[in-house]
Amino acid sequence: MFSDFDLNVILGSLPYLFGTGMVFTVTLTALAATGGIILGTLIAMMRLSGIAALAIPAKIYVNFMRSLPLVLVIFWFYFLVPYIGQWMTGASRPISVGAFTSALVTFTLFEAAFFSEIMRAGIQSVSKGQTSAAQALGLNYRQTMATVILPQAFRNMVPLLLTQTIVLFQDTSLVYVISLTDFMGAASKVAQRDGRLVEMYIFAAVVYLIICLTASTLVRRLQRRVAIIR
Amino acid sequence: MSASASPASAAPMIAINGISKWYGPVQVLNDCTTQVTKGEVVVVCGPSGSGKSTLIKTVNALEPIQKGSITVDGIGVQAKGTDLPKLRSRVGMVFQHFELFPHLSITDNLMLGQRKVLGRSAEAARSTGLTLLERVGLSAHAHKYPGQLSGGQQQRVAIARALSMNPIVMLFDEPTSALDPEMVGEVLDVMVGLAKEGMTMMVVTHEMGFARKVANRVVFMDRGEIVEDAGKDDFFDKPRSDRAQTFLSKILAH
Ligand SMILES: Nc1ncnc2c1ncn2[C@@H]1O[C@H](COP(=O)(O)OP(=O)(O)OP(=O)(O)O)[C@@H](O)[C@H]1O
Numbered sequence A: 001m002f003s004d005f006d007l008n009v010i011l012g013s014l015p016y017l018f019g020t021g022m023v024f025t026v027t028l029t030a031l032a033a034t035g036g037i038i039l040g041t042l043i044a045m046m047r048l049s050g051i052a053a054l055a056i057p058a059k060i061y062v063n064f065m066r067s068l069p070l071v072l073v074i075f076w077f078y079f080l081v082p083y084i085g086q087w088m089t090g091a092s093r094p095i096s097v098g099a100f101t102s103a104l105v106t107f108t109l110f111e112a113a114f115f116s117e118i119m120r121a122g123i124q125s126v127s128k129g130q131t132s133a134a135q136a137l138g139l140n141y142r143q144t145m146a147t148v149i150l151p152q153a154f155r156n157m158v159p160l161l162l163t164q165t166i167v168l169f170q171d172t173s174l175v176y177v178i179s180l181t182d183f184m185g186a187a188s189k190v191a192q193r194d195g196r197l198v199e200m201y202i203f204a205a206v207v208y209l210i211i212c213l214t215a216s217t218l219v220r221r222l223q224r225r226v227a228i229i230r
Numbered sequence B: 001m002s003a004s005a006s007p008a009s010a011a012p013m014i015a016i017n018g019i020s021k022w023y024g025p026v027q028v029l030n031d032c033t034t035q036v037t038k039g040e041v042v043v044v045c046g047p048s049g050s051g052k053s054t055l056i057k058t059v060n061a062l063e064p065i066q067k068g069s070i071t072v073d074g075i076g077v078q079a080k081g082t083d084l085p086k087l088r089s090r091v092g093m094v095f096q097h098f099e100l101f102p103h104l105s106i107t108d109n110l111m112l113g114q115r116k117v118l119g120r121s122a123e124a125a126r127s128t129g130l131t132l133l134e135r136v137g138l139s140a141h142a143h144k145y146p147g148q149l150s151g152g153q154q155q156r157v158a159i160a161r162a163l164s165m166n167p168i169v170m171l172f173d174e175p176t177s178a179l180d181p182e183m184v185g186e187v188l189d190v191m192v193g194l195a196k197e198g199m200t201m202m203v204v205t206h207e208m209g210f211a212r213k214v215a216n217r218v219v220f221m222d223r224g225e226i227v228e229d230a231g232k233d234d235f236f237d238k239p240r241s242d243r244a245q246t247f248l249s250k251i252l253a254h
């Protein structure tokens, strides 16, 4: 099986694999992680607000998202987003959003549920005395959150946020269900086209392995640098 | 000297009128009334759990109350329409565990409130901050982070941070009780200096040396009630209640 391992298939497809596939994967991961962390932080703040009208919907949202398989959410969103867009803008026909926008919205909304749990733990990791000190200076809720609580919560949670982002990076390969081509999809296409499954799937596995291991190492290094001096 | 001997003409800086507070079914403050006039130093003491922290935190509304009322410089703390952030910015508070912001440098700790609440320019805030830092003897540490300072140094920065807002009154909640004994003096020195300059202060502490030196009055609490509210000398020389006597004999024993 390995006797006729053909490196040239891999070398020849590198521009396509990275120029198209990996660029897509990294773009989607970066945008969805950014959006997911921002939305997740807002959801975490809602849950901790002590206001039932905010906390309960946030809790339902998180539990709902976390109980669904991601593939299903991607699939459903692809068909639902145009109608949601129509409903929100009052247009007469479903809004055509394109597969990429649909995927981005899906990943952002889905990951927000997971990021919100991390940020909730992060906010709770900051002692109550910090809030009191900020309020005693006269800072309002928004200022207290923005300048005192969230910066600390975020730093305390950097390792978990990045670990979740690595999971997201791997999950983006599921976009094949709505016919988008990420790195995995590109490798898969070449494999089918040239009948070179072994080469391409081994190569794809090696690339994911290297990227994820490198990222975890960076996370550990970064952790030491952003840690708050205590 | 008794409570009524405080300058009667001066309007109270802090007036606490018959306040009560409950945590669920548990009453932690019971009909407390006292006041602090301008320039006065009032020490609050009492056994653990008697409600001292709760009482002092009601003054800047960090703790809500269910009955009674409080005014600071004539402004109702619970009154509808009171700008709480503004009121709080005029009331300095120092905590038992310092509560400096660990992710910000000492300078940024001193500038935050001035910038965000008072709207001062960066230069003005920095210069006020550094002046205050010098006053508490820590100029050399401006660029450090709180975690790099000793407890005593952190507490002095915390006092400087509160002063950076130009407060009209300062609240202290056991400012020295989390410190190693050798650091208590440096913090008390700063507080004595403040008192001598005429700062209005409400201080929860068990440092009876400090009370004897600078307090005008002592408020003694037990089980959520103000049991004794007397001039300093009256309190130390002839406490009226058994509970205050017992407390004093315990605390002065060591
Ligand atoms: N968040 C809370 N929920 C319920 N009970 C509380 C809460 N905070 C304080 N208490 C109770 O209120 C009472 C008064 O507490 P407080 O902290 O004001 O006492 P203290 O006099 O400051 O004591 P210490 O000397 O130990 O600081 C205590 O019985 C305490 O258990």
Ligand SMILES: [Mg+2]
Binding pocket: B052, B053, B054, B174
């Ligand atoms: Mg206390």
